[in-house]
Amino acid sequence: MDSKTTLGKIIINNGLITALILFVLGIIYYVLGIDFFSYLFMGINFVLSFGIVIVFMILGMKAYRDNVLEGKINYGKKLLVGVLISLIALILSGVLSWIFFELVDPDYVAGQMEDFMMNMEDMGLPEEQLDEMREKMEKSITPLGQLLQNLKTMPVVAIVISLIVAAFVKNDTTIDNQAF
16 A cells, blocks of 8 residues: 555545646637537537546546555445545536636627527527527526536536446456456
């Protein structure tokens, strides 16, 4: 066991690295002028973002198992590591994004929303439905509104992803994997 490695260090390091990668990814999208409301972008971003989170959850679970627990870990500990890494990552990247859009370009999200609404109008949505959609979006699609919504949903997402990922990380690496 490496005496310098602890559960806290593993969780914090993996959570911080993941958060920074997600934040930088968001900045890249911003610089490239990607339409946040495009269905294609939403799908790609979903897969990419959760792929990054899952990779660091696995790395954290394995590091804890191998460096602290001497090669053996149970499902509950894997779940704990995964949930905490993903919570740190998702909350911190959300806070960083909120700060960025509040300080650097507070009108960016509103502009993205307007573009989306014009696309919906061009698709022939009735005016009444557009007004209702605009009202809902104006309440929730602000940097602060997004952050608050994410703070409500992130714990659930973190638990669900961790439940799945923990099932696939090997419990015991001390067993010889050779055939009998």
